Amino acid sequence: MSRGMSKRRTTNTAPAARESEATTFGDYTSSSRGSSKPNAMDQAIIEKIKDHPCFSREAHLYFARMHLAVAPACNIQCNYCNRKYDCANESRPGVASNRLTPDQAVRRAMAVASEVPQLSVVGIAGPGDACYDWKMTKATLIAIAREIPDIKLCVSTNGLALPEHVDELVDMNVGHVTITINMVDPKIGTKIYPWIFYDGRRYNGIDASRILHERQMLGLEMLTERGILTKVNSVMIPGVNDEHLIEVNKWVNDRGAFMHNVTPLISERSHGTFYGLNRQRCPAPLELNALRDRLEGATKVVRHCRQCRADAVGLLSDDRASEFTLGQLPAEATYDSGKRHAYRQLIEHERRGQTSETTDATIAVSLARSNATLFIAVTTKGGGRINELGQAKELQIFSVCQKGIGLIGHLKLDPYCLGGWGEETTLNSIIEALEGIDFLLCFQIGIIPRNKLARRGVQATSAYGNAYLEQAIDALYTAYLSRGGFSGAS
Structure with missing residues (x-):
């Protein structure tokens, strides 16, 4: 199947060229450039990432994060950024509904930690820069560590002010930091950053990019030396x-980065960014996935990122920020750890089952001895299972071939089941977005959408409802090969 993926409503996904396929086994990656086996990862690192949804592809199926928008000030200008408040319809970094004080942030974090059992990480990702607006960031992190001592702490930064705060991050037990690094050549930096503010003055042009580059590399090296896991984000x-x-x-x-996360430029004209207003194009899904494939190697490549808002709450696939606005928070801030502790006990059992099934599925696929590569979309609301009905807001996209089962990314969707109105239009947009996908695995599907998908070359089935994702993909792939094709099932 050689159809290209549609760009409409698509994020971080697309089938790459079938002869160049990188695949991900849980949190371990292999490709034609080399491989990393599970036993090659230090156990201490596994413990650090196993419940961090941004640092572990597997963890994002089970665990949630929370961003506290307490750092509005920023020390650089990026051509792709326009910080906004009270923008409920824009899902991208730098956007938040409200700017919080540290006290408000702590109240919100305690409320979410009490009611969202999946919560494992509290981070500060702006909407400006966490290390530049350090007074607000530090006050918030100290209070969170005191009130919710069993939560992981995380910070995202552009890196310019990072070096002067690394030791404090260590002292506060911040175990994960994300740095956005878009260039190492200052000449290229001049096309991305109009200016920076550093050491009490403003710099423009090549001087600005040179200083930013030097500070970013220094900060990354310092984090590595002190044992803080670092994820590097880059905007393509x-x-x-x-x-x-x-x-x-x-x-x-x-310099020791643990992960590299290449995300697509978001530059819609309505966002008001320099790139958006000047019609800088975004990368096509095929371009993005091909670049990620080229980067596979010693540094893990992220494929499950959602480019979250600065006030995101919940699983990466299910933002619940609207449930915890300031007006909805209880007057007295209290934290009840009961739900989170009970959830973790349940998930430990669930993950053991998924790990076993995933291992079996990977082995079975590798023994198939076939050159066929399929691209498969699945609906899931978490837990690593095919368990979502018509309210799915996104699909996860996998590739499967003899080299294994690999997560490519995800497709954002409008929910199909809307109570009887607008469903035909929504279905048509979903079908268009699925261009290039071979199969759709879902919990349940009606005859009409299944037939419409089939006419566009996408075979949909609910035969694997509630199965683990990799287990279902393995079963479908095996059936496809044994039958010389697949007729699907409802």
Whole structure:
């Protein structure tokens, strides 16, 4: 099947060229450039990432994060950024409904930790820069650590002010930091950053990019030396830094970055960014996935990122921020750990089952001895199972071939079941977004949407409802090969 993936309503997904397929086994990655086996990862690192949804593909199926929008000030200007407040319809970094004080942030965190059992991480990701607006960040992190001592702490930063705060991050037991690094060549940086504010003055042009680059590399090296896991985010900007990100990957890998997360530029004109207003194009899904494949190697490549808002709450696939606005918070801040502790006991049992099934599925696929590659979309609301009905807001996209089962990314969707109105229009948009996908695995599907999908070359089935994702994909792939095709089932 050689159809190309539609760009409409698509994020972080697309089938890459079938002869160049990188695949992910849980949290371990293999490709034609080499492989990393599960036993190659230090047990201490596994413990750090096993419940962090941003640092572990497996963890994002079970665990939730919370971003506290307490750091509105920023020390650089990016051509792709426009910080906004009270923008409920924009889902991208730098956007938040409200700016919080540290006291408000702690109240919100305690409420969420009491009511959202999946919560495992509280982070500060702006909407400005967490390390530049340090007074607000520090006050919030100290209070969170005191009131919710069993939560992980995380910070996202552009890196300019990072070096001067690394020791404090260590003292506060912040175990994970994300740095956005878009260039290592200052000449390319001039096309991304109009100015920075550093050491009491404003810098423009090549000087700004040079200082930013030096500070980012220093901060990354300091984090590595102190044992803090670092994820590097890079925005892929076609014609600006797309090819250059190969070099960025080498630099950050040499300096100890644990993960590299290449995300697509978001530049809709309505967002009001420099790139948006000047019609800088976003990368096509095929371009993004091909670049990620080229980066696979010693540094883990992230494929499950959602480019979250600065006030996101919940599982990566299910934002619940609207349930915890300031007006909805209890007057007295209290924290009840009961739900979270009970959930963790349940998940430990669930994950053991999934790990066993995933291992069996991976082995079975590798023994198939077939050159066929399929692209499979699945509906899930968490838990690593096919368990979502018509309210799915996204699909996870996997590739499966003899090399294994690999997560490629996800497709954002409008929910299909809308109570009887607008469903035909929504279904048509879903079908368009699924262009290039071979199979859709869902918990349940009606005859009409299944037939419409079939006419567009997408075979949908609910035969694997509630099964583990990899187990279902393995079963479908085996059936596909044994029958020389697949007729589907409702």
